[in-house]
Amino acid sequence: METELNRCKRCGQCMSACPVYQTTFREVDVARGKLALLECVKEGTLRWSSRFEEILSRCLLCGACAQVCANRVQTTLMIQSGRQWFFAAGKKPKSRRTVLRNVRKGHLPAKVLLKGGALLQALVCKKIPETSGLHLRFPLSFFTERHTVPPIAWTPFLDDFRPRPDVSAEGPRIGFFVGCGANYLFPEMAWALVRILRQIGGTLFIPRDQVCCGLPAFVSGDTKTARKLARKNIEVFASLKLDAILTVCASCGSHLKALASLFADDPSSCDAAASMAQKHMDAMAFLVDHLGLEAYLKTLHSGEAPGSTGTLRVAYHDPCHLRIGQGITQAPRRLLTAVPGVQLVEAPHPGQCCGHGGDFNLFHFSLSMKILDRRMQDLEKVKPDRIVTGCTGCLLQFAEGIGRRGLAGRIKVCHPLVLVERAIAPCPIPAQSRKNLPVFQAEDTDPAQ
Missing domain, CATH: 3.40.50 (Rossmann fold)
Structure with missing residues (x-):
């Protein structure tokens, strides 16, 4: 942390890119202000406090500040370090810790909640009137301030998906990391990728025992849970000997791409994480760059x-x-x-x-x-x-x-x-045309190496 803090010259270039600062125009909401406070904590002139935790939480972790920074200061890593300290010390407000713990670790019966959420969708998809008795049971601003709530799928994608018995052994071995959003909220985007790949060709693997990518735990400071989830996914996907691992959610993909950094102090896990990260690609980039889908679409x-x-x-x-x-x-x-x-x-x-x-x-x-x-x-x-x-x-x-x-x-x-x-969908790619599509070959075809 000290090295990164010293690289910040307080020039203020981050002010031009930070979406939070561009909204509030408060110094504590921009990277420069947060890094200055972190430096004060490091020097002992400022103590950790709930107010400081609140300041660190007012960051989208979008990375825009690092992109415009002349010294490429990794502000998001610094903020993550601060959040990790707060989480480890149990400094988060009790209500927030409870919500995040249940979401991250699945302590609540997820499937029961999701089924109930699907049944209640018609009730909570619009702003709840102030006179509604639901405020007594659901006082969170999550319901009271919103016009919509997440569209919970009746059947999660991973519960609904069934591998085709006539899977071809030709073409690349493609793994699909579904992610929680595509699994529970937007299964249509997961099904879209499945149907596209079935028409193009290649062997598709979607392990049902994959778990959350761990990003929600990581950004809230719970590194222990993030690592636990990552190790499970690494184990599941490494056993399949894949050429590529695709994601349809940018957040999941970004986290998988940087998976090795999660184990920077654990060499035994770092290599396996780096191997999984190397095989990862966003599904859209993979379809364009390695399977020639763009060219085929233009012929329709x-x-x-x-x-x-x-x-x-x-x-x-x-x-x-x-x-x-x-x-x-x-x-x-x-x-x-x-x-x-x-x-x-x-x-x-x-x-x-x-x-x-x-x-x-x-x-x-x-x-x-x-x-x-x-x-x-x-x-x-x-x-x-x-x-x-x-x-x-x-x-x-x-x-x-x-x-x-x-x-x-x-x-x-x-x-x-x-x-x-x-x-x-109405124009399946003929088998003869599939043979002319480029086949993706990963440099490292053995995830265990």
């Missing part, structure tokens, strides 16, 4: 003129965990541009954060909505029929934004692969 309905009747205006939002965390911006756009009947429209400020940030949205909801409002204003300017993005957190955030602005009847949100799958 090639006689249709651009902008013809029925064109869907689609605005793509760059998730921070995909744009900054994985350096991917063009693959989703290339896929969408190639989909017949889709007109890709670019909103102003394409790199602007939506303001979700995981538990940031849960514990700083009002601030999260102010950040979202700026992004929604940009998106509304291009009059889209769909807002598409590759992160489940962003999908939830935009669903809330659409509901708050009364646009639910005009604009919908979805993952880009949902539109891609709908385009190729």
